[in-house]
Amino acid sequence: MSDNLTLTIDGRSVEIEPGATILEAAQQVGINIPTICYHEATTSNALCRTCVVEVEGQRLLQPACIVKIANGMQVKTHSERVIRSRRTILEMLASTMDLSDAPEILTMIEECGADVHRFPEAKRREVEVKDDNPMYIRDYSKCLLCWRCVQVCAGDAQYTYAINFSGRGFETQIGTFFDRVIPETTCVLCGQCVGVCPTGALKPKREFLLENGMSPQEISVLNTGRKKRRKA
Amino acid sequence: MSEIDLAALQPVIEQYIPLGRSGLLPALQAAQKVYGWLSEPVAAEIARSLHTPLADVHGVIEFYTLFYDKPVGKRIIRVCTDQACGLKDGEGLLHYLCAQHGIEPGQTTPDGSLSIEASPCLGLCEQAPAALVNDQAETNIDIKTDSYELGRPGSIVGGSLHLLTAHCGSGTTSLAQHGEYSALSKALKMQPTAVVDEVKASGLVGRGGAAFPTGIKWEGAARADGPVKYVVCNADESEPGTFKDRVLLLDDPHSVIEGMLIAGYAIGAQSGLIYVRGEYPYILPVLENALSEARQAGYLGGNIQGSGFSFEIEVRLGAGAYICGEETALFESIEGKRGFPRVKPPFPTTYGLFGKPTVINNVETLFNIPLIISKGATDYRKIGTDKSPGPKLFCLSGDVVRAGVYEVPFGVTLRELLGMAGGVTGGKKLQAVLFGGAAGAFATSAHLDVKLTFEDLRAAGLPLGSGVVMVFDETRDMRAAFDRLGHFFAHESCGKCYPCQMGSQRQAEILHRIAAGKMLEGDLERLQDVGWTMTDASLCGLGQTAAGAVLSAIKLWPEMFVENAKGPVAVGNKPKKPAGAKKAGTAKKKAVKAIVEKTKPKLKPKPAKNTRTRPAARKTKARKKPVKR
Numbered sequence A: 001m002s003d004n005l006t007l008t009i010d011g012r013s014v015e016i017e018p019g020a021t022i023l024e025a026a027q028q029v030g031i032n033i034p035t036i037c038y039h040e041a042t043t044s045n046a047l048c049r050t051c052v053v054e055v056e057g058q059r060l061l062q063p064a065c066i067v068k069i070a071n072g073m074q075v076k077t078h079s080e081r082v083i084r085s086r087r088t089i090l091e092m093l094a095s096t097m098d099l100s101d102a103p104e105i106l107t108m109i110e111e112c113g114a115d116v117h118r119f120p121e122a123k124r125r126e127v128e129v130k131d132d133n134p135m136y137i138r139d140y141s142k143c144l145l146c147w148r149c150v151q152v153c154a155g156d157a158q159y160t161y162a163i164n165f166s167g168r169g170f171e172t173q174i175g176t177f178f179d180r181v182i183p184e185t186t187c188v189l190c191g192q193c194v195g196v197c198p199t200g201a202l203k204p205k206r207e208f209l210l211e212n213g214m215s216p217q218e219i220s221v222l223n224t225g226r227k228k229r230r231k232a
Numbered sequence B: 001m002s003e004i005d006l007a008a009l010q011p012v013i014e015q016y017i018p019l020g021r022s023g024l025l026p027a028l029q030a031a032q033k034v035y036g037w038l039s040e041p042v043a044a045e046i047a048r049s050l051h052t053p054l055a056d057v058h059g060v061i062e063f064y065t066l067f068y069d070k071p072v073g074k075r076i077i078r079v080c081t082d083q084a085c086g087l088k089d090g091e092g093l094l095h096y097l098c099a100q101h102g103i104e105p106g107q108t109t110p111d112g113s114l115s116i117e118a119s120p121c122l123g124l125c126e127q128a129p130a131a132l133v134n135d136q137a138e139t140n141i142d143i144k145t146d147s148y149e150l151g152r153p154g155s156i157v158g159g160s161l162h163l164l165t166a167h168c169g170s171g172t173t174s175l176a177q178h179g180e181y182s183a184l185s186k187a188l189k190m191q192p193t194a195v196v197d198e199v200k201a202s203g204l205v206g207r208g209g210a211a212f213p214t215g216i217k218w219e220g221a222a223r224a225d226g227p228v229k230y231v232v233c234n235a236d237e238s239e240p241g242t243f244k245d246r247v248l249l250l251d252d253p254h255s256v257i258e259g260m261l262i263a264g265y266a267i268g269a270q271s272g273l274i275y276v277r278g279e280y281p282y283i284l285p286v287l288e289n290a291l292s293e294a295r296q297a298g299y300l301g302g303n304i305q306g307s308g309f310s311f312e313i314e315v316r317l318g319a320g321a322y323i324c325g326e327e328t329a330l331f332e333s334i335e336g337k338r339g340f341p342r343v344k345p346p347f348p349t350t351y352g353l354f355g356k357p358t359v360i361n362n363v364e365t366l367f368n369i370p371l372i373i374s375k376g377a378t379d380y381r382k383i384g385t386d387k388s389p390g391p392k393l394f395c396l397s398g399d400v401v402r403a404g405v406y407e408v409p410f411g412v413t414l415r416e417l418l419g420m421a422g423g424v425t426g427g428k429k430l431q432a433v434l435f436g437g438a439a440g441a442f443a444t445s446a447h448l449d450v451k452l453t454f455e456d457l458r459a460a461g462l463p464l465g466s467g468v469v470m471v472f473d474e475t476r477d478m479r480a481a482f483d484r485l486g487h488f489f490a491h492e493s494c495g496k497c498y499p500c501q502m503g504s505q506r507q508a509e510i511l512h513r514i515a516a517g518k519m520l521e522g523d524l525e526r527l528q529d530v531g532w533t534m535t536d537a538s539l540c541g542l543g544q545t546a547a548g549a550v551l552s553a554i555k556l557w558p559e560m561f562v563e564n565a566k567g568p569v570a571v572g573n574k575p576k577k578p579a580g581a582k583k584a585g586t587a588k589k590k591a592v593k594a595i596v597e598k599t600k601p602k603l604k605p606k607p608a609k610n611t612r613t614r615p616a617a618r619k620t621k622a623r624k625k626p627v628k629r
Helices: A024-030 A080-096 A103-112 A148-153 A193-197 A204-212 A216-220 A226-231 B007-037 B038-051 B054-063 B083-087 B090-101 B183-189 B192-202 B216-223 B243-249 B253-267 B285-294 B327-334 B363-376 B414-420 B454-459 B478-492 B499-517 B524-536 B541-545 B548-556 B586-599
Strands: A005-009 A010-016 A050-057 A074-076 A136-140 A164-166 A173-175 A203-204 B075-080 B114-119 B131-133 B136-140 B147-151 B156-160 B230-235 B272-277 B313-315 B358-362 B389-396 B406-408 B430-435 B441-443 B468-472
Touching: A005 A024, A010 A024, A050 A080, A074 B243, A074 B478, A080 B499, A080 B524, A103 B156, A136 A204, A148 A193, A164 B054, A173 B054, A173 B468, A193 A203, A193 B216, A203 A204, A203 B327, B007 B038, B007 B327, B038 B054, B075 B083, B075 B090, B083 B090, B083 B389, B083 B468, B090 B114, B090 B524, B147 B389, B183 B363, B192 B216, B192 B253, B216 B253, B216 B358, B230 B253, B230 B363, B243 B253, B243 B285, B243 B363, B243 B389, B253 B272, B253 B285, B253 B358, B253 B363, B272 B285, B272 B327, B272 B363, B313 B358, B327 B358, B327 B586, B358 B363, B363 B389, B389 B414, B406 B414, B414 B468, B430 B478, B441 B548, B478 B499, B478 B548, B499 B524, B499 B541, B524 B548
Parallel strands: A005 A074, B075 B114, B156 B406, B230 B272, B230 B358, B272 B313, B389 B468
Antiparallel strands: A005 A010, A050 A074, A136 A203, A164 A173, B075 B131, B131 B136, B136 B147, B389 B406, B430 B441, B430 B468
């Protein structure tokens, strides 16, 4: 196409249609820019900042997931500044939450050379597992606040608005109205939040039970499903 | 708590129902006035009335520190423990008051009559130490003589110019005293584009901290498509050490109204909003009264002065969130949401409040508008320097003889400015100036002859910010200031983007260790990595500046960031013993000791848990012990 734009990413020339993001342009030529909060199906909020890149002429690093390309743009995806920020963000994540169920992030940490023990004596976000409904468990110690669950529960998909945030800053968590249990919210158990969760903070109940050593037989007679409730 | 009677709710929230979700903050505020706190049934009823999801309403209550979802005292004393008050032992005051009433900070007396909590900067820095008692300011508190002033805070105005502050310093200026809106009349006879051109020609840049050219902003909004546009006055002055907007709004509300009217006319807007920070509740009635005076005089409403231009202004009160001073977070707050900043672009001039083209200006910026229109850009530019034209307000606080708002032309030096304020208190030497606020940077006596202009300050690596000049004398242990900075940003980060959400917390932890003399190996590198990451990669201005002052301090005083360089900071009831630091002279040690001695008898030792590292401490619990005051 003649009206395509041309930019340079890590020294490679990329031609792509106007309106594309830096992330899309990089993907087109196989350059990997790590992302955490980004998901094709949800609104991009550019909040994890792991996809930041250096764009010539810009004072600050730019989030590749939302910044639109421009003709002649010069982008560096692995400059020293970029790596420092990316590495520090990953190190802070490792010092904050339980990443054991987030293999993609563990890979990123390895690729970036991040030290998971970088921040000693650091306050962590630790909460008890919330097991309050028959379909999924909520283990917010594993939540990295990508916002996807809140978004799909709201205007990005389901329009149920069962969950939102509580707290602020480092203390932010995903929560319900006055911490109500899920069955007492507007949740319709559609499962979309579970589907978009990148870290296993939201997990199908059955998966959780299997992981915790229960056999399918044991699970099938549990008093958690619709079948059993009818009996009662 | 017994049964909550919802009957009292409808009458107070009724007027906000037509606003829909945008009425959420005012409705919650009205409800909290009635019930003292926001219970589940009250929040649910508000959600139903405003057609807002329950979870979202709770998310909003949780975001703003001035909303309570648990019972609190009928009277709430919020004691400022931030920078300026910290220099006047705000911490000691907090613990003194708590001890008097037998409670811990963040708790409520058993009879439910009183809660006492620590607060970030209340914008009363020149009258420190200060507190907010329900809707009233309590200033110049002296626990020795038990004296204080309660009510509307006074104004201390000085400097070599009195253009912006012409009507400031002696109470609220009524419309009769202010005189007619002559600049507006003049503007209404001009073409709107000519008004924009005049502002552009004046060289005025925003005074809130970002220094964006006001005329360019106006031009953008004027050219933006769409019949509905807004003018928003950013009066969410929350930058620690900043209090100029408080003085301007309290003493001369008509100038801001006139500035907004001219802006509205220039860009083709029909309505304006003034967003006042939640810690300035006493400004609300002053503004409401001024607006009604203006309405009666025909300056607001339809077809103003027969020009065909119509404009209305309403006031919104914030609810305790520094981040809402960020323009897009402020819009979100007006729209009834958590104050999360938006990604930019799109910029407010095309996509602002309610997604409409919006001009958002700081109070002081708007105060310049009538001046520019009356004088004309050419005459206006005779004030200040070529590249930094106009008058500028500085907020002087801390260890300075006459703290207050000082109006000067751009181009005076820091030395001259401090001279106007009588110099450092007690004839002591200057150690440091926190320049531009928490989001600013530190300066030292080496910067005394820097001219206060955008260009000179940039060259010196100092941000003008919101005009904060907070003075630290030679006896101060700066590590206490770093600790307060760390705590402030951890408390005020909105939690949206990762660098700031976690970085502000990690920064606070490291700075706290430094202040406690317990620095770990590698802490300096950690602090720098966190600082650079926040600066480089954060989503909004809060995160981008959250490490600025600390990074500047590392450059100025590397010796303070060395392991075991010193013992812990000795303030309030913290462990004393300032051990042999290289630069700390005996005067410093003596002063530090004096502070310890002064505060010791009144304070009972606190348990290991320190208020400084307790972002979750805003929830309150009841305790025993009767009330005295």
